[in-house]
Amino acid sequence: MTRVHDMGGRFGDGAVVPEADGIPQLGDWQARALALTLAAGALGQWNIDVSRHARERLSPADYGRFSYFEKWIAALADLLVETGVLTEEDLSGQEGDAPHPLADRVLKAEAVAAVLARGGPSERPSNVASRFEVGQAVRTLRPAANRLVDGGHTRLPAYAAGARGRIVRKHGSHVLPDSNAHRLGEAPEPLYAVAFPASELWADPEAPGDEVVLDLWQSYLEPA
Amino acid sequence: MPHDHHDHPHALLPSDPALRVKALETILTRKGLIDPAALDEIIDTYQNRIGPQNGARVVARAWSDPDFKAALLADATPLVAEMGYFGRQGEHMVVVENTLQTHNMVVCTLCSCYPWPLLGIPPGWYKSDAYRARAVREPRKVLAEFGVTLPEGAAVRVWDSTAEIRYLVLPMRPEGSADMDEAALAALVTRDSMIGTGLARVPA
Incomplete structure (x- = not known):
């Protein structure tokens, strides 16, 4: 039911190692991988949910052994072939030199600032009426799973499935990743910040008053 | 779109990460899909400005x-x-x-x-x-x-x-x-x- 990226609450990962303050400095290939991924995204052949799902679909063995930017570059290569931008022959180094039909969309250096500044807002008008108000008790679906595509992308973590919480903030209506990651449309619906007591999520919570807040779409929730 | 593959296309690229990134950048640049100067600009933005x-x-x-x-x-x-x-x-x-x-x-x-x-x-x-x-x-x-x-x-x-x-x-x-x-x-x-x-x- 779950995928390996859904690791919230997992045991056995060891200590978190702090780093110096300031802007983290990337290695050469890591910086290149970051830039290549953003520049390829600007070709407009996928959305952010498709690209997140591409990383999550790496085999569990690859996901576990790849570093962060290795995941990015592997998912990018997979996406480029799946969307027909490149062929497997291209990746194997047997490509021809014919002009590419998407070449007129190439991200130029002078357009970078504007593209990064534009970003990709996810808030949309929606005709799905809001069912919940701040303070209201809700329960998440269980199991945490995409209801449109078996094994598909979802943003309800397994650790929060079937948990009772309360609405703490209404975010308006946003693109539904469960649909958008599979090119089934943006399907915007209300999004809420939902607070869960630690005792609702964990067998042995650190402190009774602690909470975890998740941003959850209306279709992940039912009244409690 | 199928959401699982037995064979992931990324496996066709070199496995060493630095070589893998270089190979993909080279392929995309040759096809006119990437402007290396744009990559430099993105890197400068996130390493020096933001x-x-x-x-x-x-x-x-x-x-x-x-x-x-x-x-x-x-x-x-x-x-x-x-x-x-x-x-x-x-x-x-x-x-x-x-x-x-x-x-x-x-x-x-x-x-x-x-x-x-x-x-x-x-x-x-x-x-x-x-x-x-x-x-x-x-x-x-x-x-x-x-x-x-x-x-x-x-x-x-x-x-x-x-x-x-x-x-x-x-x-x-x-x-x-x-x-x-x-x-x-x-x-x-x-x-x-x-x-x-x-x-x-x-x-x-």
């Missing part, structure tokens, strides 16, 4: 101006945009305030979502399996690894960034900073204090 100094200016202003702080906590996105901080991975900003009663801390357990226009690229630990796995279940143990001790009786509220909303923590203003101007205050604001794994520096 970083936690942006978020620190927002925090220092909130500490200095109660009206700005109230508006920031109500609807941060337009206010930080006015200061020049908007765009990719900061499209929808929410600022959460640390108090003696509540300590906020931000994670993304499913990937590594982070408010790039305000904090830049995330540090390695933020993207680590250890942080993603543990921050929600045992935030106090994680805070201890950062050397953070909370006020007696404070509750921890961990924000798991599961949507496109990005969270910035407004740390508590430290003791001894009453006479400082915004520029001096900004120097007290660390990156980690705006993620919630640190506290603002106490002036010397």
Whole structure:
């Protein structure tokens, strides 16, 4: 039911190692991988949910052994072939030199600032009426799973499935990743910040008053 | 689109990461799909221009101006945009305030979502399996690894960034900073204090 990226609450990962303050400095290939991924995204052949799902679909063995930017570059290569931008022959180094039909969309250096500044807002008008108000008790679906595509992308973590919480903030209506990651449309619906007591999520919570807040779409929730 | 493959196309590229990235960049450049100068520009943006100094200016202003702080906590996105901080991975900003009663801390357990226009690229630990796995279940143990001790009786509220909303923590203003101007205050604001794994520096 779950995928390996859904690791919230997992045991056995060891200590978190702090780093110096300031802007983290990337290695050469890591910086290149970051830039290549953003520049390829600007070709407009996928959305952010498709690209997140591409990383999550790496085999569990690859996901576990790849570093962060290795995941990015592997998912990018997979996406480029799946969307027909490149062929497997291209990746194997047997490509021809014919002009590419998407070449007129190439991200130029002078357009970078504007593209990064534009970003990709996810808030949309929606005709799905809001069912919940701040303070209201809700329960998440269980199991945490995409209801449109078996094994598909979802943003309800397994650790929060079937948990009772309360609405703490209404975010308006946003693109539904469960649909958008599979090119089934943006399907915007209300999004809420939902607070869960630690005792609702964990067998042995650190402190009774602690909470975890998740941003959850209306279709992940039912009244409690 | 099929969502699983027995064979992932990425396996056709060299396995060494540096060679793999170079190979893909070369293929895309030859097809006219990538402009290497644009990659240089993206790297320069995130290695030299956008970083936690942006978020620190927002925090220092909130500490200095109660009206700005109230508006920031109500609807941060337009206010930080006015200061020049908007765009990719900061499209929808929410600022959460640390108090003696509540300590906020931000994670993304499913990937590594982070408010790039305000904090830049995330540090390695933020993207680590250890942080993603543990921050929600045992935030106090994680805070201890950062050397953070909370006020007696404070509750921890961990924000798991599961949507496109990005969270910035407004740390508590430290003791001894009453006479400082915004520029001096900004120097007290660390990156980690705006993620919630640190506290603002106490002036010397």
